[in-house]
Amino acid sequence: MSTALEELFIRTKSENRAALIAYLPAGFPSQRQCIDALKAMIEGGVDAVEIGFPYSDPVMDGPVIQEAAETSLRQGTGAKEVFETVAAISDLVPTVIMTYWNPIERFGVDNFLKTLKSNGGSGVITPDLTIEESTSWLESSAEHNTNRIYVIAPSTSDERLRKVVDKASGFVYAASLMGVTGTRTAVSSSAQSLVTRIRTSTELPVAVGLGVSTPAQAHEVAQYADGVIVGSAFIRLLQESATESEGIAKVKELATNLREALGRP
Amino acid sequence: MATPIESEIIGHFGPYGGRFVPEALIGALDELALAHEVASNDPLFQVELAELHRTYTGRPSILTEAKRFAEHAGGARILLKREDLNHTGSHKINNVLGQALLTKRMGKKRIIAETGAGQHGVASATAAALMGLECVVYMGEEDTKRQSLNVARMKLLGAQVVPVTQGSRTLKDAINEAMRDWVTNVETTHYLLGTVAGPHPFPTMVRDFHRIIGIEARAQTLELVGRLPDAVLACVGGGSNAIGIFHPFIDDKDVRLIGLEAGGCGVASGLHAATITGGSPGVLHGTRSYVLQDENGQTVESHSISAGLDYPGVGPEHAYLHDIGRAEYRAITDDQAMQAFELMCKTEGIIPAIETAHALAGAIHIGKELGPDAVLLINLSGRGDKDVQTAAEYFGIPL
Numbered sequence: 001m002s003t004a005l006e007e008l009f010i011r012t013k014s015e016n017r018a019a020l021i022a023y024l025p026a027g028f029p030s031q032r033q034c035i036d037a038l039k040a041m042i043e044g045g046v047d048a049v050e051i052g053f054p055y056s057d058p059v060m061d062g063p064v065i066q067e068a069a070e071t072s073l074r075q076g077t078g079a080k081e082v083f084e085t086v087a088a089i090s091d092l093v094p095t096v097i098m099t100y101w102n103p104i105e106r107f108g109v110d111n112f113l114k115t116l117k118s119n120g121g122s123g124v125i126t127p128d129l130t131i132e133e134s135t136s137w138l139e140s141s142a143e144h145n146t147n148r149i150y151v152i153a154p155s156t157s158d159e160r161l162r163k164v165v166d167k168a169s170g171f172v173y174a175a176s177l178m179g180v181t182g183t184r185t186a187v188s189s190s191a192q193s194l195v196t197r198i199r200t201s202t203e204l205p206v207a208v209g210l211g212v213s214t215p216a217q218a219h220e221v222a223q224y225a226d227g228v229i230v231g232s233a234f235i236r237l238l239q240e241s242a243t244e245s246e247g248i249a250k251v252k253e254l255a256t257n258l259r260e261a262l263g264r265p
Numbered sequence: 266m267a268t269p270i271e272s273e274i275i276g277h278f279g280p281y282g283g284r285f286v287p288e289a290l291i292g293a294l295d296e297l298a299l300a301h302e303v304a305s306n307d308p309l310f311q312v313e314l315a316e317l318h319r320t321y322t323g324r325p326s327i328l329t330e331a332k333r334f335a336e337h338a339g340g341a342r343i344l345l346k347r348e349d350l351n352h353t354g355s356h357k358i359n360n361v362l363g364q365a366l367l368t369k370r371m372g373k374k375r376i377i378a379e380t381g382a383g384q385h386g387v388a389s390a391t392a393a394a395l396m397g398l399e400c401v402v403y404m405g406e407e408d409t410k411r412q413s414l415n416v417a418r419m420k421l422l423g424a425q426v427v428p429v430t431q432g433s434r435t436l437k438d439a440i441n442e443a444m445r446d447w448v449t450n451v452e453t454t455h456y457l458l459g460t461v462a463g464p465h466p467f468p469t470m471v472r473d474f475h476r477i478i479g480i481e482a483r484a485q486t487l488e489l490v491g492r493l494p495d496a497v498l499a500c501v502g503g504g505s506n507a508i509g510i511f512h513p514f515i516d517d518k519d520v521r522l523i524g525l526e527a528g529g530c531g532v533a534s535g536l537h538a539a540t541i542t543g544g545s546p547g548v549l550h551g552t553r554s555y556v557l558q559d560e561n562g563q564t565v566e567s568h569s570i571s572a573g574l575d576y577p578g579v580g581p582e583h584a585y586l587h588d589i590g591r592a593e594y595r596a597i598t599d600d601q602a603m604q605a606f607e608l609m610c611k612t613e614g615i616i617p618a619i620e621t622a623h624a625l626a627g628a629i630h631i632g633k634e635l636g637p638d639a640v641l642l643i644n645l646s647g648r649g650d651k652d653v654q655t656a657a658e659y660f661g662i663p664l
Contacts, residue, residue, distance in 0.1 A: 057437065133284065
């Protein structure tokens, strides 16, 4: 049986467009406001949501997401709040959790996926789980039918890329550049060549993340990728807004503009 | 350099070790592992490093018998391996020179390093100056204040010191920031990690560069007392000086290996850095080991009077040595460490690093347990010049 996430990519392909995937850390700016913001972004046109599990040592994240994670952790966000957010959003669009490995290991690998599934989630993005350390992860995710989304970097060799995508499902996360999360003035030219390399090894959809923030960048990426991932840009709008309603309106507007940019000729 | 206790899976120590890192770093880690393996089997590299140690580090470091100190340690014979006499004042230089040579072999021109107390940062800045490499040191903002003298030393040596303002602003956050730099600049940059933690090959490679401590000390002990010691003691933060002196004794089953962790205000208080004594298995900074963490897997901030031990993780090989019972780990409180610090100053005329004072406090306990027939070998991993201000404050000496 396919996951909601897999069905989404079948649909967006038939519509000849890329899927818009948005990221927010759970519990940011607060537990309730996070869910409200995500709902507004979905109204604006977000197709799928990555819910971040805020973590104390986010080595893959730039300053924007670090600060958001700290805000969330100060309010006590943990596994309970992450899964609550999954449950609140999964009825609307497919959801995945994006998390560093230790919170999964602490919760228990099998229990984590069982709880994800029972709350309606489709899969998990694991930015620091290498394929060599994935034995228990592969077994449990097969048993619970959840998607395993691995990140591929521009520096990943072709040989290694094949090994990783062979174990992946849902989609492949292509990191557009060598670096951490955050907005950039331009999408790195390495993104397109990485997507091309990934496509020679797998039929899975490929989504591009890291440094995509504007409709123009999203449009550019949508011409060659199956999904466009935007995180820091949404977070920054919420951080910069003077009031809650202003933040909600701004993230919805950005989602609308990004979504309109995803069509192909 | 496979040893009997290492798992057949490369980079693992039983269930510990491995690689939990962004995919972007895998290529660089593979390159480093290969460079280390090639160098380990290359006589030219070994000669070059040995010559540097002889003419620059000041190796072999001597063994000092601490007879007056021993009177307070049950009368056991106390042998101090004097890593404090190395250039830059601690064992850290052993690893730094090795990795700096590898950096040149890999054709990289820039090194980055993290530092807590500043000892590793100073050693890295020193090696960079010696070999003409660019050097950036990440240091928690809190630590730059606690260890301002070492910040100045690094700057004098030509390094750039970047204060890290994220998280708890200490060593763990400095490592996070160094890893972010590395992910971004991995093409040109080597991350000169200062302890036996982090992703493979760091725990193995850093250990191999520090094994010289144990190799020398084992031979020196045999020469001085005609037999092996009953116990080898060392302080454990990340665990580099401890694994360096432990490792050549692992096959000597009658020699007890005892690591002394930073017990801070006491493990029961929660304010400590005793990761094995008071932590649980988890993943931090790219490796699986013991970690101080909460129920959600979030790293808990550590506490110790010693900046160099103030780290909520520990090297994976120590985790394994603990689990299989080959090494023992005990916690020493801030107060116990400072009493041993004072005793070493006043009985032997040696001002030890506060990190090292934890091992000395352990020697007082173990000496009393084993009695006057025992021989204890202690790694005097660093000198205490950098700690004069902290110690003066602790003992109420006006500055």
